Amino acid sequence: MASTDINSSSSAVTPTPVSRKSRWSLAGMTALVTGGTRGIGRAVVEELAELGAAVYTCSRNEEELKQRLEEWKVRGFDVGGCVCDASSVAHREELFRRVSSCFGGKLNILINNVGTNIRKGTAEYTAEEYSKIMTTNLESSYHACQLAYPLLKASGSGSLVFISSVAGLVHVGSGSIYGASKGAINQLTKNLACEWAKDNIRTNCVAPWYIRTSLVEHLLENKTFLDHVVSRTPLRRPGESEEVSSLVAYLCMPAASYITGQIISVDGGFTVNSFDGVV
Ligand SMILES: NC(=O)c1ccc[n+]([C@@H]2O[C@H](COP(=O)([O-])OP(=O)(O)OC[C@H]3O[C@@H](n4cnc5c(N)ncnc54)[C@H](OP(=O)(O)O)[C@@H]3O)[C@@H](O)[C@H]2O)c1
Numbered sequence: 192m193a194s195t196d197i198n199s200s201s202s203a204v205t206p207t208p209v210s211r212k213s214r215w216s217l218a219g220m221t222a223l224v225t226g227g228t229r230g231i232g233r234a235v236v237e238e239l240a241e242l243g244a245a246v247y248t249c250s251r252n253e254e255e256l257k258q259r260l261e262e263w264k265v266r267g268f269d270v271g272g273c274v275c276d277a278s279s280v281a282h283r284e285e286l287f288r289r290v291s292s293c294f295g296g297k298l299n300i301l302i303n304n305v306g307t308n309i310r311k312g313t314a315e316y317t318a319e320e321y322s323k324i325m326t327t328n329l330e331s332s333y334h335a336c337q338l339a340y341p342l343l344k345a346s347g348s349g350s351l352v353f354i355s356s357v358a359g360l361v362h363v364g365s366g367s368i369y370g371a372s373k374g375a376i377n378q379l380t381k382n383l384a385c386e387w388a389k390d391n392i393r394t395n396c397v398a399p400w401y402i403r404t405s406l407v408e409h410l411l412e413n414k415t416f417l418d419h420v421v422s423r424t425p426l427r428r429p430g431e432s433e434e435v436s437s438l439v440a441y442l443c444m445p446a447a448s449y450i451t452g453q454i455i456s457v458d459g460g461f462t463v464n465s466f467d468g469v470v
Pocket residue numbers: 225226227228229230231232233249250251252253255275276277278304305306307327354355356357398399400401402403404405406407
């Protein structure tokens with residue numbers, strides 16, 4: 192009797208070995224980064240473009256977008272973009288029409304970066320505030336994944352990265368709706384990693400702690416608040432956007448080809464820091 196081939200039922204294809212140079216490069220890849228004109232999104236656009244990807248991005252402020260696109264052109268980066276409110280269904284559909292046409296119906300990388308917050312106690316939120324945070328943070332990312340799926344699949348090698356938050360892992364006092372929206376993204380990362388692995392689409396999530404951007408600069412300008420953040424952070428400082436974008440870029444590279452379904456904190460050690468017993 193012939194012995195059973197344990198690999199015979201597997202449809203997975205083992206990647207062919209490639210050189211170190213191409214494993215640590217994004218050359219020839221295409222990417223969409225939502226919300227790329229400031230903060231973490233901007234750093235991600237620049238990181239991916241510098242590593243060789245052709246990038247498309249979007250934001251709501253047309254003037255700022257034009258300015259960034261000019262700056263990137265001068266720096267020799269291949270970046271296109273359009274005005275889009277990621278919280279609008281119609282805008283998202285138009286964004287993906289443009290991305291599909293720009294990249295010939297294929298996309299290697301989707302970075303779901305857009306996010307917003309309103310800080311309040313749970314009892315004080317209005318229904319409109321709940322809807323704004325959930326729509327911007329969760330629904331927009333979810334729908335973007337649906338719209339991106341055929342393009343990621345067509346590329347033959349897709350990578351999805353969510354920008355979540357440590358607020359989706361632990362309570363950080365930034366508001367329960369924001370925490371719930373980011374917690375849902377963390378779970379969605381695991382669902383899509385398993386569901387779309389068959390299409391060679393990897394899904395990962397980066398969860399930052401305080402990063403110096405326009406979203407939180409008003410908080411970090413408050414010395415008492417900043418001291419509190421620093422006191423709970425083993426590396427004793429907030430992070431910079433480039434410290435997030437480097438991980439995002441790595442997760443998109445062939446070098447990360449066996450990494451999927453992971454939520455990785457970029458937090459100076461915040462989430463592993465419980466009680467410091469040193470007196
Ligand atoms: N900074 C932090 O400490 C921190 C910590 C944890 C997680 N995060 C997460 O990281 C992500 C990026 O945050 P950030 O701090 O870099 O924010 P940011 O400095 O406010 O930058 C946000 C970027 O997204 C764009 N954007 C915002 N809302 C948009 C919308 N509805 N449609 C299209 N573009 C939109 C903004 O441009 P326009 O305003 O012109 O649209 C801008 O380019 C968010 O998901 C956030 O929750 C941040």
